Structure formats: structure tokens, C-alpha cells
Amino acid sequence: MTQINYRKVIAVAIADAMRADPDVFLIGEDVGAAGGAFKTTAGLFEEFGPRRVRDTPISEQAIVGTAIGAAMTGLRPIAEIMFADFAGVCFDQLANQLAKYRYMTGGQVRLPVTVRMANGAGAGFAAQHSQPAENWFLNIPGLKIAVPGTVEDLYGLLRTAIADDDPVLVFEHKNLFALKGEVSADTLAIPLGKATVVREGTDVTIVAIQQMRHRAAEAADQLAAEGISATVIDPRTLVPFDDEAVADSLRRTHRLAVVQEAPHGGSWGASLVARMTADNFTLFDAPPLVIGADETPVPYSPGLEDAWLPSVSRIVSEVRKLVTW
Amino acid sequence: MPVELSPATASLAGGAPEGAADLLRQMWRIRLFENTVMDLFTRGLVRGSTHLCQGQEAVSVGACAALRPSDTMTCTYRGHGAVIAKGAPLDACFGEILGRAGGLCGGKGGSMHLTDVSVGALGSNAIVGAHLPISVGAALTSSYHGRGDVSVAIFGDGATNIGAFHESLNMASVWRLPVVFLIENNQYGEYSPLRSTTPIDRLADRAAGYGMPGEYVDGNDVVAVHAVMEAAVARARVGQGPTLIEADTYRQVGHSRSDPATYRPAGELDRWLARDPITLLSDAMRAGGAHPPPEDVEREAAAEVDAALRRAMDMPEPDPASRLRDVYGAAA
Numbered sequence: 001m002t003q004i005n006y007r008k009v010i011a012v013a014i015a016d017a018m019r020a021d022p023d024v025f026l027i028g029e030d031v032g033a034a035g036g037a038f039k040t041t042a043g044l045f046e047e048f049g050p051r052r053v054r055d056t057p058i059s060e061q062a063i064v065g066t067a068i069g070a071a072m073t074g075l076r077p078i079a080e081i082m083f084a085d086f087a088g089v090c091f092d093q094l095a096n097q098l099a100k101y102r103y104m105t106g107g108q109v110r111l112p113v114t115v116r117m118a119n120g121a122g123a124g125f126a127a128q129h130s131q132p133a134e135n136w137f138l139n140i141p142g143l144k145i146a147v148p149g150t151v152e153d154l155y156g157l158l159r160t161a162i163a164d165d166d167p168v169l170v171f172e173h174k175n176l177f178a179l180k181g182e183v184s185a186d187t188l189a190i191p192l193g194k195a196t197v198v199r200e201g202t203d204v205t206i207v208a209i210q211q212m213r214h215r216a217a218e219a220a221d222q223l224a225a226e227g228i229s230a231t232v233i234d235p236r237t238l239v240p241f242d243d244e245a246v247a248d249s250l251r252r253t254h255r256l257a258v259v260q261e262a263p264h265g266g267s268w269g270a271s272l273v274a275r276m277t278a279d280n281f282t283l284f285d286a287p288p289l290v291i292g293a294d295e296t297p298v299p300y301s302p303g304l305e306d307a308w309l310p311s312v313s314r315i316v317s318e319v320r321k322l323v324t325w
Numbered sequence: 326m327p328v329e330l331s332p333a334t335a336s337l338a339g340g341a342p343e344g345a346a347d348l349l350r351q352m353w354r355i356r357l358f359e360n361t362v363m364d365l366f367t368r369g370l371v372r373g374s375t376h377l378c379q380g381q382e383a384v385s386v387g388a389c390a391a392l393r394p395s396d397t398m399t400c401t402y403r404g405h406g407a408v409i410a411k412g413a414p415l416d417a418c419f420g421e422i423l424g425r426a427g428g429l430c431g432g433k434g435g436s437m438h439l440t441d442v443s444v445g446a447l448g449s450n451a452i453v454g455a456h457l458p459i460s461v462g463a464a465l466t467s468s469y470h471g472r473g474d475v476s477v478a479i480f481g482d483g484a485t486n487i488g489a490f491h492e493s494l495n496m497a498s499v500w501r502l503p504v505v506f507l508i509e510n511n512q513y514g515e516y517s518p519l520r521s522t523t524p525i526d527r528l529a530d531r532a533a534g535y536g537m538p539g540e541y542v543d544g545n546d547v548v549a550v551h552a553v554m555e556a557a558v559a560r561a562r563v564g565q566g567p568t569l570i571e572a573d574t575y576r577q578v579g580h581s582r583s584d585p586a587t588y589r590p591a592g593e594l595d596r597w598l599a600r601d602p603i604t605l606l607s608d609a610m611r612a613g614g615a616h617p618p619p620e621d622v623e624r625e626a627a628a629e630v631d632a633a634l635r636r637a638m639d640m641p642e643p644d645p646a647s648r649l650r651d652v653y654g655a656a657a
């Protein structure tokens with residue numbers, strides 16, 4: 001199987017989905033002739049043409065709303081919001097329209113809309129282009145949320161999202177674009193709501209997504225050298241969330257740390273900790289821990305942004321404390 | 326029965342056309358439906374709020390008469406009339422407002438969200454302007470498949486000041502999509518007169534900024550609305566792109582259930598009542614002779630609305646467990 005990076009696998013997944021289903025099409029700003037602001041859709045316009053790969057005006061509400069109307073009438077749109085932060089200007093379409101339409105109409109419509117957004121911090125884009133925005137959508141029943149952290153997961157979850165009859169927000173982490181991986185027949189259909197165990201250990205369960213999944217794995221390697229054995233779990237989707245995978249690991253480790261590149265308040269990590277303590281209180285040998293970013297906007301200067309994001313060394317020291325609690 | 330008209334020039338001034346009785350019946354069904362809904366709310370039989378369209382019936386009736394069943398329409402919380410005009414059954418409309426299991430949306434939507442996808446009524450939206458891009462999407466599907474179906478978005482004068490309006494007109498025009506944007510200008514956005522929120526007198530003029538035709542029509546003249554819509558729909562169907570239409574009309578009641586509309590200047594309501602769309606068409610029919618007496622049309626519509634209400638009142642309440650369904654289609 002050929003090696004490919006996280007950036008380039010996006011166009012591969014979209015092209016495969018478009019070849020498989022003539023109702024799949026892509027809309028967004030500069031996704032066509034220019035190949036995408038991050039070159040994640042390069043080549044699609046050349047293969048599929050302007051009918052199926054549509055460059056839009058700078059109109060996020062119209063992009064998402066058009067996708068909704070098209071989905072309702074039988075198409076399978078993929079809408080790109082260039083930076084996840086820009087979801088702020090079409091929040092109504094995402095939160096009040098896309099998420100609620102099926103419900104309000106008593107199930108009269110299907111909304112197979114995939115919304116792709118470039119997400120996350122660590123690349124020096126400053127506060128308005130770096131927000132880990134997946135947390136904005138956790139409290140909106142009706143949306144599914146995918147947060148792929150590897151090439152394989154990105155390919156598989158994109159294909160699954162496009163084939164799904166419900167709205168799925170797919171967050172593509174822009175600090176992972178250079179990450180390499182391989183796509184094979186197995187990655188074709190990774191289900192929503194199925195976590196992956198990155199490494200198995202017995203002393204502590206670390207749950208992390210996207211950029212932090214890789215830092216957590218690196219931290220786990222360093223902890224192993226000290227004799228601390230950590231499980232690292234990547235839930236891969238936040239809605240639905242594979243609670244059972246985490247609970248199952250907790251039954252062996254009795255300690256939980258979530259690592260996230262977002263502030264604590266209202267985050268998926270905070271929700272996970274709340275659910276796990278409520279449902280599995282007796283399993284815990286130590287208070288659950290959220291290792292998160294500061295409660296500030298994402299700063300710009302490299303030193304400031306590095307300090308904002310949980311680092312490998314911070315994960316190591318906080319998990320070490322948790323294990324000896 | 327289709328009404329024969331010469332596009333964009335016909336109006337009631339030329340007399341009531343053949344097919345006028347159908348237009349009148351549709352307007353009476355809506356008028357009496359709305360009166361009944363008002364009554365249900367005042368008697369405390371329905372909770373929440375409702376936004377009625379008495380006085381504005383000619384806009385949705387004239388517009389929907391220009392559509393074929395496979396054409397689609399979106400509208401607002403003030404959309405009972407539009408959804409009925411597009412073909413939704415009266416009993417299921419009442420049932421939805423009453424929150425019954427047999428309502429259009431199984432009781433999950435209510436007064437502000439009447440939707441009947443089976444007749445092309447794709448949804449009533451309670452976020453001002455939000456359905457315009459959704460209608461653009463429906464038009465995109467039509468154009469994608471080369472179906473020739475037209476999509477219509479009906480919205481208020483106030484909605485022309487929200488971003489989604491501008492994004493939608495611009496994108497639809499750039500892509501020459503088969504969509505008609507129909508402004509139901511009832512002179513007020515909630516309690517604010519149009520003039521206090523909008524710096525131009527003719528909202529149709531906004532079309533110029535988006536490179537599409539802008540048409541102005543007397544929204545209380547159902548024949549004129551129908552004619553201007555037919556021309557816009559014909560243009561859209563053959564790929565000539567969107568049109569913006571402003572239909573001037575008047576909300577004879579308050580903005581919502583709790584609004585006594587005391588902010589209206591003295592005499593304004595009376596002036597508009599004298600131009601009531603039902604009266605205008607009825608008078609033209611009487612003057613023209615050959616039509617059935619307008620009183621007969623009213624009586625038949627009243628019987629139909631009464632029977633529909635009775636059926637809706639007999640519909641059971643939704644099973645409480647049904648609240649958990651329809652969040653997702655596939656398992657989540």
C-alpha cells in the first residue's frame with residue numbers, strides 16, 4: 001500500500017466517494033480551481049469539473065444552507081468551511097438548521113451533509129484561525145462529530161461521514177497535514193463511535209484526539225521508560241462517543257487522564273470525565289484529570305502558543321502525579 | 326385548474342380570470358384556518374406563540390398557483406398560508422399546531438415549523454432569513470439533475486436586512502439557479518415599521534446589486550401576484566436564473582399572538598382593510614358574472630375548515646417516547 005500524508009488523503013477520500021456515488025459533490029471557497037486553501041482538494045476540479053466541485057463566494061451561511069437544501073432534496077453534499085473558526089459566521093445554519101431540521105419535521109427529511117473544517121492550534125495562525133472548534137458543537141443533538149488523528153482514520157471517517165445519512169462535522173487538524181500513513185481496504189469504512197486503542201497499558205488510561213493523541217503516545221513512551229504503563233485511547237469521534245472503550249480500560253487501570261488542546265470549560269474532556277465518574281465511580285483509584293489548554297484565546301507567538309498547548313513533558317509530569325496519587 | 330394569464334401584466338383590474346374561484350377558495354381556506362388558529366390560542370387550547378397571515382393570503386396563493394407539484398417552497402413562521410397553498414392537508418396542519426401525533430411533523434414542530442415535504446413544502450423557518458440558502462440548495466439539486474423544477478423562498482420585508490438574504494441572492498445569481506425570492510412586504514418587522522429599519526422604499530431594488538431582475542407587485546391582487554410569479558418561474562425553469570419579487574401587502578393582525586399592534590398609526594388598518602385581497606377578488610368575480618357566487622366559495626371553505634379541525638381535535642397526543650426519535654436517522 002502506498003504512503004500518503006494527512007493533507008493529500010483528503011482529496012483521495014473525496015474522489016473515491018465521488019466516483020462511487022454521482023450524487024456526492026463538493027462546495028466551498030476556493031475548493032475547485034485553486035485546489036483548496038490548504039491544497040486538500042487539489043485535483044478534484046480537474047477530474048469532476050465545475051458541476052460537482054463548486055467554488056463559492058465568501059458566504060459561509062450560503063455554503064452550509066445550500067448543502068442543507070441540496071441534501072434535503074436528494075444530493076449528498078460535502079461542504080468545506082476553510083477554518084473551523086469560521087463556523088462562527090454560519091453557526092445558525094449548523095446549530096439551528098442542519099442539526100434540528102430532521103427532528104423539527106418529524107423525520108421527513110434526511111440530511112447526509114458532511115461539513116469539513118480545518119481545525120486546531122499549533123501552526124502559528126493566531127486566535128481567529130486556531131480554535132479547536134469541535135467543542136462548540138458538543139451540546140447540539142443532531143450533529144455527529146469526527147476528529148480523525150491519523151491518515152487512516154481521516155480517510156475512513158471521511159468515507160463513513162459522506163455515506164452517513166446524518167450530518168457529520170469532520171475536523172481536519174491543520175497541524176497534522178504532514179503526518180504520513182497508509183490507506184488500505186481495511187480503512188475504507190471506519191464506523192462512527194468506535195475508539196481505537198493506540199497502546200495498551202495497565203496503570204493509567206489516557207484519552208486524546210488529533211494532535212494530542214500523538215503527544216499522549218509520546219508521553220506514554222517516556223512514562224514506560226520510568227516503569228509507568230499507560231493505555232492511550234483515541235475515540236476518533238466525539239458524537240457518538242465510545243464510552244465503553246474508556247470504561248473497559250478503566251476496569252484495568254483505575255486511573256483516567258484526558259489530554260485536549262482546548263480549555264476545560266464545556267469541553268469533550270470535561271464531559272467524558274463527568275460521564276465516567278457518574279457511571280463508573282467505584283472504578284476510580286484517583287480523581288480523574290483533564291490536561292487541557294489555558295482558558296484564553298490561542299496566542300500567536302511561538303513561545304506563547306507552545307506554552308498554551310499541553311506539551312509532552314507536561315503530560316508526562318501530570319500523569320506521573322496521577323499514578324502516584 | 327391553471328389560470329390563463331398574459332405574464333406579468335394581468336391583474337384584477339382586467340376582471341376576475343377563469344379559475345378565479347380556485348384562487349378565492351384557497352384564500353378563504355387560509356383566512357378561516359388562521360381565524361380558527363387565533364381562536365384556539367385565545368381559548369388557551371394551544372401553547373407558545375403563533376404568527377398569522379390574515380390580509381396576506383394573496384401572496385402565497387398567487388405564488389403557489391404558479392408552481393407545479395415537483396417545485397419546492399420554503400417559508401417562515403408566518404407560513405401557515407404558504408404551506409396550505411402548496412398543498413398540505415388542513416387537518417394535519419391543525420394537528421401539528423395542536424401538537425398531535427397526526428400533525429404534519431408528529432407534533433415536533435408546531436405553528437412555526439409546518440412542513441410537508443410530500444407536497445414540496447420544504448419547511449417553515451423560525452430564524453429570520455435562514456431558509457433562503459436552503460431554497461438555493463433545493464434549486465441546486467434541480468439544476469444538478471437538469472430537472473427544471475423551481476424553488477421558491479417566501480420571506481418578510483425584515484428578512485431583507487439579514488446576511489443570509491444577501492449571501493443567498495448573490496450565490497443563486499452567480500450560479501444562475503432556478504429559484505424565486507419572494508418578499509412578502511407586510512410593512513412591519515415585528516413592531517418596527519419598514520421605514521425605520523430600511524433606507525430604501527422599494528425592496529425589489531435590491532435585486533440590482535445581485536444582477537437579477539427585481540419585480541414589484543400589488544400583493545393584495547392575487548391575479549397580479551400570480552402573473553408576476555409565472556413569469557419569474559418560467560425564467561427560472563429555462564435556466565435564466567433567479568428573480569427577486571416584492572409583493573406589497575399588510576398584516577391585518579398583530580405580529581404574534583400577544584401583540585395588539587397598538588403602534589399602527591390611526592386609519593392605517595382601515596385603509597388596508599378596504600383593499601382586503603379576498604374582497605378585491607370577490608368584487609371582481611361579482612362584477613364579471615360567470616363565476617360561482619363568492620359566498621358559495623366561502624361557505625364551502627368554511628365547511629372544509631370545520632371538518633378538518635374536528636378531525637385534528639380527534640387526533641391522539643404523541644407517544645412521549647416519540648420525542649427520542651428523529652434526532653438521527655442512522656443509529657448514533
Ligand SMILES: Cc1ncc(C[n+]2csc(CCOP(=O)(O)OP(=O)(O)O)c2C)c(N)n1
Nearest residue numbers: 403451452453481482483484511513514515
Ligand atoms: C435571526 C432572527 N432574529 C430575530 C428574530 C425575531 N423575530 C421574529 S419575527 C421578526 C420580524 C421579521 O419581520 P419580517 O421579515 O418582515 O417578517 P414578518 O414577521 O413581518 O412576516 C423578528 C425580528 C428571529 N426569529 N430570527
Ligand SMILES: [Mg+2]
Nearest residue numbers: 481482513514
Ligand atoms: Mg414584515
